[in-house]
Amino acid sequence: MTQAPKAVHEIQDDLPGPRAELAGGAAVRLESGERLGPVHVAYQTWGTLNEARDNTVLICHALTGDQYAFGIHPVTGKTGWWESMVGPGKPIDTDRYYVICPNCLGGCMGTTGPAAVNPATGELYGTSFPIITIGDMVHVQAMLLDHLGIEKVMCVIGGSMGAMQVLDWVARYPDRVVSAVPIAGAARHSAQNIAFHEVGRQAIMADPNWCGGFYYREGKRPEKGLSVARMAAHITYLSEPALWRKFGRELQNRYMKSYEGFGADFQVESYLRHQGASFVERFDANAYLYITRAMDYFDLEADHGGDLAKAWQGTRARFLLTSFTSDWLFPTSESKEVVHALIRAGVNVSFVEIESDKGHDAFLLDEPDLFETTSGFLDSVARSLGF
């Protein structure tokens, strides 16, 4: 029998890649009013910062993403989550741009989060970690750029929760961003999306191994709960046509229905179980709680007195928004609301809707239209900067 793989919170200090201590270890003020510190950010970079220091592309990852957008993932051994988009000659061309992808605040791949050590107690934070927001994540990314001596980025890009961060980035730091590419995102989390997140959180908290969030000290892991949360969420990332195309009603390793209880008769069941099981190896349950909460709290419209246009009034940053026809988690209508607000704010905006049956996950997959439009947009931004 092989030894059980280590939990994420046990390996996060030993992951490859740089890790910055922000503001010399001083506490960071969060939107909630709480102070958190010191804050560490683990990140990856590719490419070379040019002399003018203006060729940086900042990638914001999604809920369950991390800094390993490109290259082999140290935990899973698989290729990076955005290998299709990032790399030499790819739309986010590492031969041309200096690409930074930090693990978000609250994450579990080396950036400070609930699975990090609380210096006040010497124990892992667990649920004593303060509630964080998308704005806090963005604030911390801006501090990372300060740390790296980068004043302005040529592009902030990201899908899903990454898109929320992109939208927030320009609202917060309009002068530090030349262009913004939010993909399959929204300016606020919908009621339906909050509802799905709540199902996931309840699954985690209902797992007896969760121990009120202090499972680390008990040597336990709420794997069942986290895996159910992942399974439920994973359905929302796909679409009925995509599921049907992939699995239909095909049975798993059998010719007929088993009539034997509740094993994985159907391929789609087996697939979801696999998704759940592999997810718990690389993700921390508390991080999942905190990050989903941050997404649920996100509402740029409410933050700007009910007028979304005010979020970006006066910015000179150029935007490219992208949505996918079969995405029902962050549907086209959400992107269009942002587009209308940007137009009202007089901002230079492009909007592309891509025909795809792959659902929300399409932004991570092979979508030639996504690559062509993103690459054309980034190229024109680079040329406007003179490189």
Place this chain on the structure above:
Amino acid sequence: MSLLLGARDRFILGDNRFGLRPDLALVASMIEPESRLLDVGCGDGALLDYLVRELSCDGRGVEISQAGVNACVARGLPAVQGDADRHLADYPDDSFDCVILSQTLQAVSKPREVLRQMMRIADTAIVSILNYGHISARVSLVTRGRMPHTRILSEPWFESSAIRPCTVRDFMDLVRIEKLATGTCYGIAKKREVTVIRPGFEGQANLFAEQAVFEVLRPRKRRSR
């Protein structure tokens, strides 16, 4: 005609090295370099590309077909999907120097409202139309008893995107009803033969121009050229 119009009022549109369609080249010649532009109905961005790259304009496109928008963005041009009827209301007043509407006015359901919106967001509009008053269209309608079928009006009525066919005179009437003014206006025949439309002499253009391009201005403002 030649008695009324001097030589400088007539010219031929040659081929251009940018591969622009002749009527778009004419529109392009009416645009000030470095101006802020909105090209409504920008298609795959052929005109916009020229205006942005060659005239250094801050140009943005609106296009009804998503394929057209994607093509624009892939070539580095800002564009959004939208139809002129509903989309223009979002733009702030005076957010552009000029709005271009090439062969799109006849494809919208509320041309008058679209014209009003254009003149709200910019003080100048360049509008091009197909002229249903051209002599061949008239002859076609009268002799065949069917909607005009001519060299330029070549699509059957049930395929044509022109849901609001109009003539040069019709458009000039709309400009007057809206208390707007016209600047430089051209009639185009055989795709390349351009004639300046002189105020008060629209009748000739209405008979002999297959296409027309109008510079529409807010009242009391006439640009000298």
